[in-house]
Amino acid sequence: MDAARQKDAGYRKGGKLSRYTGSVCRLCRRENLKLFLKGDRCYSDKCAFDRRGYPPGQHGQRRGRKSSDYGIQLREKQKVKRMYGLSEKQFYLFFERAEHQKGITGTNLLVLLERRLDNVVYRLGFVNSRSQGRQLVKHNHFLVNGKKVNIPSYMLKIGDVVEAREKSRKMQVIDDSLGAVVRRGVPQWLDLEKEKFKGIVKSFPVREDLTMPIQEQLIVELYSK
Numbered sequence: 001m002d003a004a005r006q007k008d009a010g011y012r013k014g015g016k017l018s019r020y021t022g023s024v025c026r027l028c029r030r031e032n033l034k035l036f037l038k039g040d041r042c043y044s045d046k047c048a049f050d051r052r053g054y055p056p057g058q059h060g061q062r063r064g065r066k067s068s069d070y071g072i073q074l075r076e077k078q079k080v081k082r083m084y085g086l087s088e089k090q091f092y093l094f095f096e097r098a099e100h101q102k103g104i105t106g107t108n109l110l111v112l113l114e115r116r117l118d119n120v121v122y123r124l125g126f127v128n129s130r131s132q133g134r135q136l137v138k139h140n141h142f143l144v145n146g147k148k149v150n151i152p153s154y155m156l157k158i159g160d161v162v163e164a165r166e167k168s169r170k171m172q173v174i175d176d177s178l179g180a181v182v183r184r185g186v187p188q189w190l191d192l193e194k195e196k197f198k199g200i201v202k203s204f205p206v207r208e209d210l211t212m213p214i215q216e217q218l219i220v221e222l223y224s225k
């Protein structure tokens with residue numbers, strides 16, 4: 001991909017091309033699935049995916065070619081990678097870790113991704129999206145077991161307590177997000193104490209807890225080639 005196409009595709013050059021900075025609505029349309037990357041906007045009639053449910057680009061409405069097995073596997077990997085906001089390298093490292101664990105590799109991968117701190121603050125309803133969660137974690141707005149943690153990829157364990165810092169609880173973004181948590185719901189493996197701005201990891205998620213339409217076996221098949 002040349003420099004002009006990189007710019008058009010929404011990638012930022014910073015030593016290594018990894019972080020997408022373009023319109024996230026294009027990602028949902030590209031994957032033909034609402035990835036809920038913009039928080040409340042995704043639930044409103046302003047959602048670009050609902051208004052233009054076809055791939056982006058000049059010929060998006062005319063695309064209809066049948067994908068190869070490799071193409072289908074690649075799209076599944078891209079979908080999950082974009083859903084959790086990871087770079088290619090980060091995602092592959094998670095896959096390698098899942099592969100070396102006991103159990104089903106695909107399920108292990110999804111559980112590891114769910115245990116990330118930026119994902120858990122999103123699942124608890126403190127933020128409207130994982131990208132927002134990643135930003136607030138980096139800026140020291142959350143505590144884990146009473147200690148400051150500013151690493152979005154921090155892996156939470158059963159019994160860990162996640163809470164907004166005292167001075168961060170007055171932030172409009174956190175207050176608004178918690179106000180809308182009823183609509184989105186909190187997974188069974190987490191427990192939210194809304195009035196205390198606190199959540200607890202009761203258990204690790206099982207496959208049935210992950211309701212997004214993900215076919216993780218396709219990702220395993222892709223990396224097994």
